[in-house]
Amino acid sequence: MSETVAAPSGSEKAIRAILFDKDGTLVDFNRTWYSISCELARRSAAGDDVLAKSLLDAGGYDAEAEKFRANSVIAAGTVEDIVALWHPQDTDEQRRARVAEYDVYGVEEGAKQAVAVEALSQTLQALKQAGFILGIATNDSEAGARATAEALGISNLFSGFIGYDTAARAKPYADPLLHFAETVGVTPAQVAMVGDNPHDMECARAAKAGLAVGVLTGNSPREVLEPLADIVLSSIADLPDYLAGK
Missing domain, CATH: 3.40.50.1000 (HAD superfamily/HAD-like)
Known part of the structure; x- marks a missing residue:
């Protein structure tokens, strides 16, 4: 041991x-999901880098420590939790569509980038x-x-x-x-x-x-x-x- x-x-x-x-x-987790989370935040922020960084922080990324916080939404939650946090004004239809989109991206990139x-x-x-x-x-x-x-x-x-x-x-x-x-x-x-x-x-x-x-x-x-x-x-x-x- x-x-x-x-x-x-x-x-x-x-x-x-x-x-x-x-x-x-x-x-x-950090080596696998950091770039994926960055891309999802960028999509959620419609390309606004300042907003994307804010969304990452809200989701649990500690930029100073360069890692995700324990039990944070990104580290421990579901894609539904992330979408709810980043897009609280979404209608049910918008939320379902966004969850489906992020799920597909997460499946593909999570497997591709897994360490x-x-x-x-x-x-x-x-x-x-x-x-x-x-x-x-x-x-x-x-x-x-x-x-x-x-x-x-x-x-x-x-x-x-x-x-x-x-x-x-x-x-x-x-x-x-x-x-x-x-x-x-x-x-x-x-x-x-x-x-x-x-x-x-x-x-x-x-x-x-x-x-x-x-x-x-x-x-x-x-x-x-x-x-x-x-x-x-x-x-x-x-x-x-x-x-x-x-």
Whole structure:
């Protein structure tokens, strides 16, 4: 492991499935989504660079730190949340059209520009070989999750893809985890939720998941995740050893 972590409590022994957040957990969020978010902000601002920067700031981009803020709308919300924030005066028809447009762009560019976290494929393969059922739950679209996994060559390792448009409600509600558990035939208590933002941990708690695992590869620092998580790891690369009790 890259750092010392608390010894497993025993709950990890009951875990049969692992549900991963995508951006910030499997994918480097800032390197993948900064340019995409800039383009969407530019479109929303009709080419006005000053307004576009203002929209990015409102969405959660900290220009001074050059990263997105923890649990901000862009980092943790859905495309519907972003559109609602940037275009509060849209009619329902305008909102639906804009969401559809941004979704298509996000699917294409999210897959094209996806930057994997370190040791992604090796870690997922190790977990799969250890017998865990793997899934992705993201506040991106289901199509976006599938396209990114395909682009990174890891789609065959997952048994479920849940986007904001898959279950009734997106994270932080319990619905994505409950949907995954039912789909793969396990109980929520047999699922470990792994993510980089508070809404991932809140989803785990709401669903009564067996384990809530925070990782530090995304936008949330340790002090934000620790009060909500059972364990905080440097990255998913620490997960195989942790679950094995090493």
